Amino acid sequence: MRLKLTIAYDGRPYNGWQSQVCGNTVQDFLNRALEEVAKQPLRVQGSGRTDTGVHAHAQTAHFDAPDELSMNPFNWVPALNTKLPATIRVMACEEVAADFHARFSAVGKIYRYDLCTDPVLPPLKAGLAWHLPRSLDPGVLSEALACFVGRHDFHAFAAYRGNETEDSDYIRTIHAADLKPLADGYQIEFHGDGFLYKMVRLLVGAAVKTAQGRYRLDDLTSLLDQPEGLPFGKSPLSAPADGLTLWEVIYR
Amino acid sequence: MRLKLTIAYDGRPYNGWQSQVCGNTVQDFLNRALEEVAKQPLRVQGSGRTDTGVHAHAQTAHFDAPDELSMNPFNWVPALNTKLPATIRVMACEEVAADFHARFSAVGKIYRYDLCTDPVLPPLKAGLAWHLPRSLDPGVLSEALACFVGRHDFHAFAAYRGNETEDSDYIRTIHAADLKPLADGYQIEFHGDGFLYKMVRLLVGAAVKTAQGRYRLDDLTSLLDQPEGLPFGKSPLSAPADGLTLWEVIYR
Known part of the structure; x- marks a missing residue:
């Protein structure tokens, strides 16, 4: 089952979104939390990178949950949050089509500064x-x-x-x-098809x-x-x- | 010259207001910043303690600036802020009467939760x-x-x-x-003569x-x-x- 996660984070403590050898990235924390819950290696695919110190109100990512887990999508929210630091939160989890892709299915993004x-x-x-x-x-x-x-x-x-x-x-x-x-x-808001x-x-x-x-x-x-x-x-x-x-x- | 400081802080990184041996308190950071600016030991007296993790929008404190420094009160604001971590900020500095006392002259406090x-x-x-x-x-x-x-x-x-x-x-x-x-x-606001x-x-x-x-x-x-x-x-x-x-x- 393909699941879409909506993730919020405070970017200050992390070396950005993208997985790195240091392990101190949002993706690394999510991958480790998924592995702890699923008891097998699982990897999230994000909608795109954010740099060190950049925050997210609603970053998105997808992953494939093994069918044998038979967990309701909404149960992933508390299960992952108990394994994550308080500055990274899974805000929502929903089932999506098997061909949904967090990055390639996205048609636009909104950034605030x-x-x-x-x-x-x-x-x-x-x-x-x-x-x-x-x-x-x-x-x-x-x-x-x-x-x-x-x-x-x-x-x-x-x-x-x-x-x-x-x-x-x-x-x-x-x-x-x-x-x-x-x-x-002031707050600047950009809405574009991609950045x-x-x-x-x-x-x-x-x-x-x-x-x-x-x-x-x-x-x-x-x-x-x-x-x-x-x-x-x-x-x-x-x-x-x-x-x-x-x-x-x-x-x- | 007696000066009154208005100080804001994010309480998360600190062991409260009150000076401790560990040195990781807001008062310790302020005392060290004062000493660096004045090139002599100076100590702030706060309006009262706040516990570990408690924040301040406008904590107050007083200290006696040596006359030989002849610094304008408002010049203390940037001088101290360059010596302080970004999570502690001196928001204002003003001259007060010689008998002003940050704690004993206070007639009330407002807390928000x-x-x-x-x-x-x-x-x-x-x-x-x-x-x-x-x-x-x-x-x-x-x-x-x-x-x-x-x-x-x-x-x-x-x-x-x-x-x-x-x-x-x-x-x-x-x-x-x-x-x-x-x-x-929700936000709770208490206004009292003391707590x-x-x-x-x-x-x-x-x-x-x-x-x-x-x-x-x-x-x-x-x-x-x-x-x-x-x-x-x-x-x-x-x-x-x-x-x-x-x-x-x-x-x-």
Whole structure:
């Protein structure tokens, strides 16, 4: 039986999503919890990676539960949570079609990024927001974000991962990039059909630089639709992982 | 020059407020930061202790800055924050009268306590709320809290600290004990002229037990105004430190 997990995590204690030799990743903790419950090696397939320090409100993953376990899907939730640290929680578990794939069946993702503009970053926001106590023009920030909306070549907003090929595809569609005021700053929400490696943090970095008056909107738009990418050193600065949360993975 | 500090902290990494040999307390971190800035030993006096795992939105403390430093009070904020971990922040610093005392000049305190009633405690709430997924009657919870309001002998709601004397005073006045719904649970706010050791957690523990139907309101009120305290084993259960935040210390 193929099962889909919805997982929330605080990214601060972990070396990202993707399994590593160190073992301190969200995927590693989930795999170990599955193995403890099922008493056999089981592996989750996630919707995609999140970097060290990036949080998730609803990451998704699938795995194949052995039929002989005959466990109700909803029983996996407490069974896994008792084996997981409190900063990783399985929020839901449901049966899906045998051809469902957490990564390839996804048709979109929503990311949120929090900015804190208070003079002092409150202790409970440490690692959960980008602290920007200097002046930031929210009107310009909104304008900058609006530039990203649509179907574009985002090569300039992709970090080098090492597995790129000549025909790597950097075309993505951003459906929305909205700015919402918070009590102590702002929240940016991106909704797109998919995101390149570090793309959200590079978009946020460029938009913030513009809102701080260190880029013009023209500089920003000139970074879009650059099929050759950018010369080294021209790439926009990446926003820190702190404020970023994978909010939702969308399936049909 | 006597200075008053307003300090916020995430209680999770620390062994409470009060200085200890281990050195891992909020007061120890503040004393070390002061010493680094002033290049001489300085000590803060807090408004009162908070236990391991208890948070503060606006704890207060005072210290005497040596005159030869001639530092503007507001310059202490960034100077101390660069020496402190991100989970302890000095939010404000102001000059006060020479006879101001963080503890003895306080005329009241506000504490908040968060309950999470969602089936699964979200990872970002781990250590920040008491997880109560089982049914809880908010009407009864409000009624239970209302019983505490007024001037009472709270001997039954004080944990043994070891420095009690025959004439220890257990009379306190609670001005308000309010329940506010949150998206994922409830927040209790106590406003009183002062609180005994572990009193807030014992009040919350008793009120929750009543709201869960495991105490009657009569059982609860019978714990109030017991000048002799209670026989061992009759004391209400303490709520965990997780949900508790020292919200404000009130001065005239």
